[in-house]
Amino acid sequence: MTETLFIRLRRATGATGARTALSSLSAALLLSGCATFSPDGGMTAVADIAGGTIKKDVISIRTADDVVVANDAVKRLLRRTLNVETAVQVALLSNRGLQAAYNELALAEADLVQESLPPNPTFSISRISGNGAVEIERQVVGDILALATLPFRSEIARQRFRQAQLRAALETLRLAAEVRRSYYRAVAANELIGLLADAKSTAESTAQLALKLGQTGSLNKLDQAREQVFYAETTAELGSIRQEAASSRERLARLMGLWGSDLAFRIPGTLPALPRHPSALPLIEVDAVSHRIDLQIARIELDALAKSLNLTEASRFVTLLDVAGIDRKTRDPESAPFRERGFDIQFQIPIFDGGEVRVRQAAETYNKSFNRLTEKAINVRSEARDAYRVYRSTYEIAGQYQREVLPLRKIITEEMQLRFSSMQIDVFALLTEARQRIASLRAGIEAKRDFWFAQSDLQTVVNGGGSGESQNQPRQTTTAQAGGGGGH
Numbered sequence: 001m002t003e004t005l006f007i008r009l010r011r012a013t014g015a016t017g018a019r020t021a022l023s024s025l026s027a028a029l030l031l032s033g034c035a036t037f038s039p040d041g042g043m044t045a046v047a048d049i050a051g052g053t054i055k056k057d058v059i060s061i062r063t064a065d066d067v068v069v070a071n072d073a074v075k076r077l078l079r080r081t082l083n084v085e086t087a088v089q090v091a092l093l094s095n096r097g098l099q100a101a102y103n104e105l106a107l108a109e110a111d112l113v114q115e116s117l118p119p120n121p122t123f124s125i126s127r128i129s130g131n132g133a134v135e136i137e138r139q140v141v142g143d144i145l146a147l148a149t150l151p152f153r154s155e156i157a158r159q160r161f162r163q164a165q166l167r168a169a170l171e172t173l174r175l176a177a178e179v180r181r182s183y184y185r186a187v188a189a190n191e192l193i194g195l196l197a198d199a200k201s202t203a204e205s206t207a208q209l210a211l212k213l214g215q216t217g218s219l220n221k222l223d224q225a226r227e228q229v230f231y232a233e234t235t236a237e238l239g240s241i242r243q244e245a246a247s248s249r250e251r252l253a254r255l256m257g258l259w260g261s262d263l264a265f266r267i268p269g270t271l272p273a274l275p276r277h278p279s280a281l282p283l284i285e286v287d288a289v290s291h292r293i294d295l296q297i298a299r300i301e302l303d304a305l306a307k308s309l310n311l312t313e314a315s316r317f318v319t320l321l322d323v324a325g326i327d328r329k330t331r332d333p334e335s336a337p338f339r340e341r342g343f344d345i346q347f348q349i350p351i352f353d354g355g356e357v358r359v360r361q362a363a364e365t366y367n368k369s370f371n372r373l374t375e376k377a378i379n380v381r382s383e384a385r386d387a388y389r390v391y392r393s394t395y396e397i398a399g400q401y402q403r404e405v406l407p408l409r410k411i412i413t414e415e416m417q418l419r420f421s422s423m424q425i426d427v428f429a430l431l432t433e434a435r436q437r438i439a440s441l442r443a444g445i446e447a448k449r450d451f452w453f454a455q456s457d458l459q460t461v462v463n464g465g466g467s468g469e470s471q472n473q474p475r476q477t478t479t480a481q482a483g484g485g486g487g488h
Helices: 002-013 015-032 043-053 064-078 084-094 096-115 144-148 150-216 221-256 260-264 284-291 293-315 356-421 427-463
Strands: 122-130 133-143 321-332 335-347
Touching: 043 096, 043 150, 064 084, 084 096, 084 150, 084 221, 096 150, 150 221, 150 293, 150 427, 221 427, 284 356, 284 427, 293 356, 356 427
Parallel strands: none
Antiparallel strands: 122 133, 133 321, 321 335
């Protein structure tokens, strides 16, 4: 039955079928001329986002000239002590993981170009001989369904490419956020080293004094042990902080993509001062929902799924449709050679599966993505509120140390020194106050560090680039507080 139908179609159509096939191929060639690669590989969108959100330059390193440009810029930035902004810029120019993300963007563009091209036609030739007869068949096959759905697939691929651009921008912002946190952690560790080095010197003097007083019988063994353990604990804590500082510096170096002689970069010994006033962000939720790149990616994904659903609806009854232009030449020793032309159409008959399963799958996938997007938008609003709350609270805490606690500690220290000079108090009361002052100074450093962490997390929550770490970490208590007073 099928063979008879094919013969009838071929005889009825004749050369017209071949012309139809050739017309389809011509249309395919015409469409193929429209697909091209962009000169920047899609990096313009990434550069615009990076420039608009974090005010930094990005580069996709593809050629030797690009390597020279990036290296020269990094060398210039490393000549001076790094602040947080220059550290971020070095990372954006030198981090190879980020460059790999940009390579993924270039691959996404290649996929876009590929999806925008019509399918290549298939040419086949066969030669069959037997009993002196020779049959030669030439066939050109093109996928009509692929041609018909080309505009839909091209549009979906274009949206996927836009998603890839946003993902590359998201990786850029994520790296910037990680660099900021690592920078502040490394600088805070440096400041703590300076503080604990002074504390160690004071503790060492105290321990030596306690030892001499014990030898003369003026100090009992309990008070001697207290002063000795304070010195030992301070020494151990200084070693721990130095290790932490070294690890923080190494992490910062990794994020900046530095090695070799570039590892000698310099960072400050103290954290930046607090801003005079905290930022007022009454529309923090609106800004986050509008600017978050991960939300933009989710929106594009939802739109792509909607278009994909329409495509599924359009092709649910035709799952495979090929057209074949046929040119067949038969040679028979008993008769003159003759040529046969026609076309062959093949498609699946939707008897058992009419496409309902695929349509239902597409619809449920869309609904799932819609609900995920809604959930994420709600979470983003909550994250923005919480990040701003942490930002304001850490500012107030750090400001309280700078305005109240540390100045009062300074006054107490000065008064204790005056009373010691007038012999109203002994040396151990003075040293006890010194330990408490060191504890306050350390807490002040940690409070200021937490504020800069919170500011970095606030930028992350608004713009995207990774989830901010919790700033409500319990502060470590210094040995001055844990060691207790020296007696007297």
